[in-house]
Amino acid sequence: MADLTQFGQLGPAVDSEASDGTVPPSDPIELQEHDSTDPFEISSEDAEFLDRVTADGSAPFEVTYTSDGRVRIHTGSNVGVLTLPSGTQVEVTPKASVTSLLWTLQYAFDTPVDSMGYKTKFSTDSSFFDAIGVLFWNELTTVLDQGLHRDYVRTQAVEDHVRGQIDVQRQLQRPGPQPTDFAVEYDEFTTDTILNRAVLSATRALVRLVRDPTLAGRLRHEEQRLRQFTSVRPVSLEAVNRIELSRLNEHYEMLLDLTRTVLSREFFEDITAGENRALALFVDMNNVYERIVERACRAAASELGELDVEGQGSIPTVVEGPHARSMRPDVIVRGPDEQAVAVLDAKWKPGVSASDVYQLTSYIFALETDGALVYHGGYEHDGEESVVDSEYSLRSVALNTNPSVDSYGDYVDALERSARGYLSSVIRE
Structure with missing residues (x-):
């Protein structure tokens, strides 16, 4: 399963002389993928924040400065x-390669949102946070x-009776010559996990x-429901990433994905940065x-x-x-005999690069099958075909x-119809 919490590696910002106030080119500043702002004046507080979050090169954007101290965000x-x-x-926002960000995220996460009745266009009325919030x-x-x-959660407590095991070290540190309670350690079967x-x-x-506000109210209501059974305590991202679901809690799968996205390094919060x-x-x-x-x-x-479709499947290396390196193509399509009939590599970008072709070619040779680079809608070279090794x-x-559609159902139909068109051609061959 694809990890939604990874960043591209980007260069750090350079040092600059920042102004006393931020003067954005628009309110809000609206950009698309692979875009840049015009240079604008930025406060020292904002500049320090941007420098901090881009310092290790892992931020989802890049910051540069002009000679007069103005900033550009890329x-x-x-x-x-x-x-x-x-x-x-x-x-x-995405470029014109998607009809609706909410529909796109909804399909990727396989999450129903029809009952919410929210706007499905990405705009100032329906923010990116709202799109994530609706799914969550x-x-x-x-x-x-x-x-x-x-x-079962390992719990340490002080009880008036022995429960589980006595924590000898903590018990010896208890004050008083004859304590009437006990430092114990036991496994508690609880929802506070x-x-x-x-x-x-x-x-x-x-x-x-x-x-x-309606969405915020609904989330706040669910927060109150959760707090009846779960304590508000810090949770490290490392601990969250170590969570493995089982048959008993597999219904958390998509919620855990979204939770990791919100709590990952993609979510910055600077509680010391002034009023906001x-x-x-x-x-x-x-x-x-x-x-x-x-x-x-x-x-x-x-x-x-x-x-049959296998996602993120591991295939033998040709080296x-x-x-030697393991190879994990995005999709392997197999026939009734379980032999690969096609290998697919998803590409969310406008054109073919040499590395794309070399990568897919290695998959083709390893599986001895045809292959396809799968681009998003609007790709002008759709249907082009080459031959590998004759x-x-x-x-x-x-x-x-x-697609030009008015509902999520129509969006799904159009999307899956295009996938069916390619796979139908694989069968015919």
Whole structure:
């Protein structure tokens, strides 16, 4: 499964002389993927924040300065919202390659939101945070309706009777010559687990971020429900990333993905930066698109009935020795005999690069099958085909991620129809 919490590696900002106030070119600053602002004046507080979050090169945007101290913000393939300490907001939206950001995220996460009745266009009326918040709310209510997962949690306490094991070291440190209570350690079967604490932390963060008052109210209501069973305590991202779901809590799968996104390094919060907190939440569209391609192909293969789809499958390397590396293509399509009939690599970008072709070619040779580079809607070279080693087909294919439709159902139909068109051609061959 694609990880939605990864950043591209970007260069750090340079030092500059910042002004006393931020003067954005628009309010909010609106950018698309792979875009840049015009230079604008920035306060020292905002500049310090940007320098801090871009210092290690892992931020979803890049910052440069002009000779007179003005700043430019450069975006990559991440979409989302950045709020500076001054309150200046930067919104990064997808290019015309998607009809609706909410529909795109909804399809990638396989999350129903029809009951919410929210606007599905990315705009100042329906912010990026609202798109994430709607998906999160739906998954959270589903989990709460099915019941919070319980697990055994190691607990240390002081009790008036022996429970579990006496913590000898702590007991000896107890004051008084003859203490009447006991320092004990035991396993408690409880809902107050790291998983539920992480979900609560993400809920509390989103309550502060979403713009829509109805959505904020619904999230706040679910927060109160959670707090009846789960304590508000810090949860490290490392601990969240170590969570492994089982058969007993697999209904948390999508909610855990969204929780990791909100609590990951993509979410910055500077509580010391003046009156306003500096916030950012971004999603890498490369990883979102990998999910979309896999899900669309699964749906198409299921309807065709002759194919099976394997996402992020591991395949043998064609290199032996110390330079060997594991290969994990985004999608492997297999026939009834379980032999690969096509290998797909999802590409959320406008054109073919040499590295794209070399990567897919290595998959083709390893699996001895045809391959396709799968681009988003609007890709002008859709259908182009080359031949690898006089034997295998290498195509460029575009999924219809930007159909002219009025409903999410029509969006899904158009998207999966384009995937079905490609897989149908694989069967015919």
